Amino acid sequence: ARVPVVFRTQGGPGRSSAAQHAQSLEAWFHHLPGMLVAMPSTPYDAKGLLKTAIRLDDPVMFIEQKLLYNTTGPVPEEEYLIPFGVAEVKREGTDCTVVATSMAVVKALKAAELLAEEGISLEVVDPRTLFPLDIETIVTSVKKTSRLVVTHEAPERGGFAAEVVAQVADKAFGYIDAPIQRVCAPSVPPPFARNMEDFTMIDEHKIVNRVRKLVRGEI
Incomplete structure (x- = not known):
């Protein structure tokens, strides 16, 4: 239908x-x-x-x-379409892959800038569509970097990150050199108080800390 x-x-x-x-x-x-x-x-x-x-x-x-x-950015006036199921590598890197969605992409790119100052090269992949999911682009990136962090603003429990982790483990397990990590919100209702909300939100520093430990073999 x-x-x-x-x-x-x-x-x-x-x-x-x-x-x-x-x-x-x-x-x-x-x-x-x-x-x-x-x-x-x-x-x-x-x-x-x-x-x-x-x-x-x-x-x-x-x-x-x-x-x-x-946010602002270039948008062509002429007609164009982006097909569903086609991810985009927003930043190329060699040490670790970060798969991020929506606002988490912005934070992952900021994290990549901070990590670059430490000599850590981060690749940022934006699926753009959760379903259909371009798992091939993600797997290709993981095979290159051998490490994976998945981040989104939703709670970790039952989140989209778990699906990415499962599919990568199924298709690229032999290429992974360290435990796959998730940087997501805790499983609590979003608070109204700003200071409490800030505490529960992901940010570039949480991504940086997790990637740094992963690359250094501390996880």
Whole structure:
């Protein structure tokens, strides 16, 4: 059956919106058979993915992190589409792969800059769509770096990161030199108080600390 509908929504922490507005629920929709899930991290990706979503005959959950509405970037005026199921390597590296979604991509790129000052080369992969998932690009990166960290703003328990970890372990286990890590939110409702919300959110420093330990063999 054809179900050509796009559900465009937003989520994620960062504005003291509390549990009713700051949840990251992409894993719920990713679990539904037949539901496509897109999570852009840049204005360019948002336009290209949304245009593709509108043209599809399948239901699409199009999830935007509201903090990304303040970001800017090049967006061509001419027509272009970004196909679903095609990840993008946002930054190339050799020491560790970080798979990140939505706002976590921004934080992973900041972490890569900080780690570069320490001589650690981080590769950042943005799936862009959770389903269909371009696991081939992720596996290719892991085979190059031999280390993997998956990060997103949703809670770790039952999150999308677990699916990435499982598929990489299945397809590239022999290439992994260190335990796969997840940098995600704790399994608690997003707090309203800003200081408490900040404590539960992922940031570039949490990613840096985890990658540093992984590369140095401390995990």
